[in-house]
Amino acid sequence: MRAGIELKIGVWSMKQIILASKSPRRHELLKQIGIKHQLADSHFDESSVEMDSPEKTAAVLAVNKARKIARLNPDDLVIGADTLVIFQDKILGKPRDYEEAYHMLSNLSGQTHCVITGLALVSINPPKELTCCEKTKVTFRDLEKQEIESYLDSGEAWDKAGAYGIQGKAATFAKKVEGCYFNVVGLPLARFVMMLKEWDIRI
Amino acid sequence: MRAGIELKIGVWSMKQIILASKSPRRHELLKQIGIKHQLADSHFDESSVEMDSPEKTAAVLAVNKARKIARLNPDDLVIGADTLVIFQDKILGKPRDYEEAYHMLSNLSGQTHCVITGLALVSINPPKELTCCEKTKVTFRDLEKQEIESYLDSGEAWDKAGAYGIQGKAATFAKKVEGCYFNVVGLPLARFVMMLKEWDIRI
Numbered sequence: 001m002r003a004g005i006e007l008k009i010g011v012w013s014m015k016q017i018i019l020a021s022k023s024p025r026r027h028e029l030l031k032q033i034g035i036k037h038q039l040a041d042s043h044f045d046e047s048s049v050e051m052d053s054p055e056k057t058a059a060v061l062a063v064n065k066a067r068k069i070a071r072l073n074p075d076d077l078v079i080g081a082d083t084l085v086i087f088q089d090k091i092l093g094k095p096r097d098y099e100e101a102y103h104m105l106s107n108l109s110g111q112t113h114c115v116i117t118g119l120a121l122v123s124i125n126p127p128k129e130l131t132c133c134e135k136t137k138v139t140f141r142d143l144e145k146q147e148i149e150s151y152l153d154s155g156e157a158w159d160k161a162g163a164y165g166i167q168g169k170a171a172t173f174a175k176k177v178e179g180c181y182f183n184v185v186g187l188p189l190a191r192f193v194m195m196l197k198e199w200d201i202r203i
Numbered sequence: 204m205r206a207g208i209e210l211k212i213g214v215w216s217m218k219q220i221i222l223a224s225k226s227p228r229r230h231e232l233l234k235q236i237g238i239k240h241q242l243a244d245s246h247f248d249e250s251s252v253e254m255d256s257p258e259k260t261a262a263v264l265a266v267n268k269a270r271k272i273a274r275l276n277p278d279d280l281v282i283g284a285d286t287l288v289i290f291q292d293k294i295l296g297k298p299r300d301y302e303e304a305y306h307m308l309s310n311l312s313g314q315t316h317c318v319i320t321g322l323a324l325v326s327i328n329p330p331k332e333l334t335c336c337e338k339t340k341v342t343f344r345d346l347e348k349q350e351i352e353s354y355l356d357s358g359e360a361w362d363k364a365g366a367y368g369i370q371g372k373a374a375t376f377a378k379k380v381e382g383c384y385f386n387v388v389g390l391p392l393a394r395f396v397m398m399l400k401e402w403d404i405r406i
Contacts, residue, residue, distance in 0.1 A: 029374070034372060141393050169237060171232070171393075174384070178381050180379060
């Protein structure tokens with residue numbers, strides 16, 4: 001079994017991959033597909049960016065996070081990502097408290113929302129950047145009051161945009177996905193591999 | 204955090220849940236959503252059933268697996284499931300060898316296929332049965348020869364219908380899912396919870 005990236009051209013040899021994210025979900029996804037990587041939290045102020053569309057906002061956040069880490073690690077390949085949950089043209093952030101989390105989930109119940117992930121690859125040496133944005137629609141089944149309460153009691157809603165994580169107990173909420181599932185978890189894996197290929201990197 | 208099922212009506216109290224499947228993926232999915240359960244392999248001869256549609260075949264296989272285990276455990280609630288991969292109107296089984304696995308994946312490359320899971324709940328005391336069928340479309344990105352070979356080298360293709368497991372390294376193959384993602388892993392979780400609700404069981 002091979003792990004890590006296989007370097008097709010010399011320019012990428014000796015490079016480490018750094019994920020500029022503190023998300024344990026993204027870390028797990030990279031591990032799942034066998035990408036050896038380091039983790040670095042960019043501490044980027046997400047509220048400092050607001051573009052005229054959520055797609056642009058996610059992409060700009062992703063590239064800024066990656067650039068910040070790349071500047072500190074100029075010889076490495078840095079991955080930045082930012083995931084936004086959009087419902088009825090509004091961005092749903094991480095819930096601040098129980099009431100807000102309850103409100104988010106009851107709004108999403110029986111409805112379709114969008115998950116948008118901006119993804120960026122940044123390298124200083126050689127100087128290269130690649131950014132994309134992936135969008136996935138998610139439809140929730142109707143949720144009962146007791147189900148939302150029980151989910152919030154489980155503690156899984158916190159630190160997650162839209163107050164849920166599809167890879168945990170909220171898996172039973174998502175009756176339909178349209179697009180890349182892994183994008184909803186936080187990293188569009190097929191798109192990520194296609195971006196690496198643009199730089200002649202094969203995993 | 205609550206685990207296990209919460210029994211709303213007396214008839215289900217004292218019951219165990221048994222998953223009539225040897226699939227480690229289904230076992231993991233039930234664990235993920237907090238369903239305490241036992242495992243039992245039905246050893247059901249899958250080749251003994253062929254209906255006039257893959258949907259019916261999957262449903263009949265699921266209910267037969269569950270019935271076989273329910274007869275041995277008449278006081279328990281048994282879950283049966285069977286997942287089929289369909290490409291161009293043909294059922295793709297588990298690959299017999301490297302060549303067949305390679306052939307399957309190169310056929311699925313750049314194309315859309317269907318994953319159908321039959322799901323059954325069976326109880327002898329009280330005598331109840333519920334069966335459904337869930338269908339999800341999966342679109343693969345274009346796969347290079349080297350990617351398929353590398354995937355087969357990883358050993359993940361074996362014992363999996365269609366020669367891939369979306370929850371492993373083949374995650375990067377699936378650029379689009381249309382329907383329930385967990386159905387592709389082997390158990391349509393939203394549908395499962397809705398079936399339990401029909402019997403007044405809340406998780």
